[in-house]
Amino acid sequence: MKMLVTGGCGFIGANFIKAHLNNFASDTIVNLDALTYAGNPDNLADVAHDPRYTFVCGDIANSALVESLFAEQIFDAVVNFAAESHVDRSIETPQLFLKTNVMGTQSLLHAALNHGVKKFVHISTDEVYGSLGPEGKFTETTPLSPRSPYSASKAAADHLAFAYFNTYHLPVCVTRCSNNYGPYQFPEKLLPLMIANALAGKELPVYGDGMHRREWIYVGDHCRAIELVLENGRPGEIYNIGIDNEIPNLEVIRKLLVLLDRPESLIRHVKDRPGHDRRYAIDASKIARELGWKPFVQFDDGLAATVRWYLDNRSWWEKIISGEYRQYYARMYGNR
Ligand code: NAD
Numbered sequence: 001m002k003m004l005v006t007g008g009c010g011f012i013g014a015n016f017i018k019a020h021l022n023n024f025a026s027d028t029i030v031n032l033d034a035l036t037y038a039g040n041p042d043n044l045a046d047v048a049h050d051p052r053y054t055f056v057c058g059d060i061a062n063s064a065l066v067e068s069l070f071a072e073q074i075f076d077a078v079v080n081f082a083a084e085s086h087v088d089r090s091i092e093t094p095q096l097f098l099k100t101n102v103m104g105t106q107s108l109l110h111a112a113l114n115h116g117v118k119k120f121v122h123i124s125t126d127e128v129y130g131s132l133g134p135e136g137k138f139t140e141t142t143p144l145s146p147r148s149p150y151s152a153s154k155a156a157a158d159h160l161a162f163a164y165f166n167t168y169h170l171p172v173c174v175t176r177c178s179n180n181y182g183p184y185q186f187p188e189k190l191l192p193l194m195i196a197n198a199l200a201g202k203e204l205p206v207y208g209d210g211m212h213r214r215e216w217i218y219v220g221d222h223c224r225a226i227e228l229v230l231e232n233g234r235p236g237e238i239y240n241i242g243i244d245n246e247i248p249n250l251e252v253i254r255k256l257l258v259l260l261d262r263p264e265s266l267i268r269h270v271k272d273r274p275g276h277d278r279r280y281a282i283d284a285s286k287i288a289r290e291l292g293w294k295p296f297v298q299f300d301d302g303l304a305a306t307v308r309w310y311l312d313n314r315s316w317w318e319k320i321i322s323g324e325y326r327q328y329y330a331r332m333y334g335n336r
């Protein structure tokens with residue numbers, strides 16, 4: 001299979017590309033990534049010289065570029081990870097989220113349709129469902145009720161994906177996963193930010209009362225679910241992905257502090273995020289039933305392995321925090 005992966009220099013995309021090349025010896029991957037602040041080719045250093053892997057620096061919202069990429073080579077499948085992914089940034093610059101997440105997705109869907117792609121997996125998020133009360137879980141039929149510019153842009157992209165399925169019969173599947181954690185997560189997201197701050201003896205900024213609940217899935221378990229959807233997911237279907245382990249943010253941070261042997265006095269409650277979703281919980285029974293997926297990594301084990309990774313790979317995130325890698329990539333690829 002020849003696959004186009006977008007956003008492969010980000011957290012989940014990089015984990016996915018490495019696992020796929022490892023598991024499918026005869027497949028080839030083209031990675032289209034704009035190298036925004038979140039894209040880091042270092043994440044794929046292991047495969048950079050693999051003849052089955054090609055990197056293309058470019059924007060998914062540049063429809064001329066996307067169309068020319070599809071015209072040059074035949075892709076059997078597309079997996080679309082590329083997105084602006086951080087809720088706090090979406091509150092500052094919503095327009096960028098619309099451009100990439102909505103217009104970018106449409107440009108990919110259109111080129112995939114023009115060139116007869118056999119499977120298009122669009123990576124969405126549980127955040128499109130909005131915020132839960134104390135009871136219940138998101139199923140694939142829960143009405144969409146996004147509350148941040150990020151989740152609204154992801155919901156719009158999901159609607160476009162189904163529009164291309166219903167109107168043009170493009171074989172699209174949409175996955176909606178809970179919060180991921182693991183190696184190569186950019187240090188603005190909760191877990192890597194807290195690890196970096198704790199190691200530096202800095203305060204850990206907890207939004208509001210810290211009792212917002214998330215389900216935390218190890219990135220490798222998410223990537224295996226995407227593989228199953230790619231292989232056997234039914235076109236036009238949504239697959240929720242989650243691990244049934246919802247936990248309040250404060251408890252996650254306390255577990256991290258124990259693993260890092262740092263004091264709870266570092267915790268600092270700060271002003272809450274506007275529109276902060278209170279609770280997410282996923283019913284993932286459909287992907288288990290239809291595709292046989294189940295998670296392998298329990299949270300406590302995955303968290304310990306992730307802390308170990310950040311301790312063993314300090315130069316990876318210290319370079320990002322210092323801004324050194326932005327200067328390097330600006331020289332290599334221009335300012336983005
Ligand atoms: P990330 O921010 O780490 O990576 C995003 C990647 O997309 C970066 O490499 C960036 O350079 C690239 N990109 C951004 N704009 C682009 C554009 N216009 N053209 C081409 N490339 C562009 O994100 P992530 O955490 O790896 O998330 C990947 C996908 O998974 C996103 O679609 C996100 O909505 C979804 N998702 C993430 C989580 C999570 O917990 N991280 C959970 C569920 C779903």
Ligand code: TYD
Pocket residue numbers: 086087088127179188189190191193205206207212213214249273
């Ligand atoms: P985040 O990693 O941004 O993921 P999302 O908002 O997509 O769920 O945040 C996870 C949770 O942690 C969310 O409830 C917001 C909270 N949070 C903090 O309390 N402090 C922080 O500094 C960050 C980045 C997040």
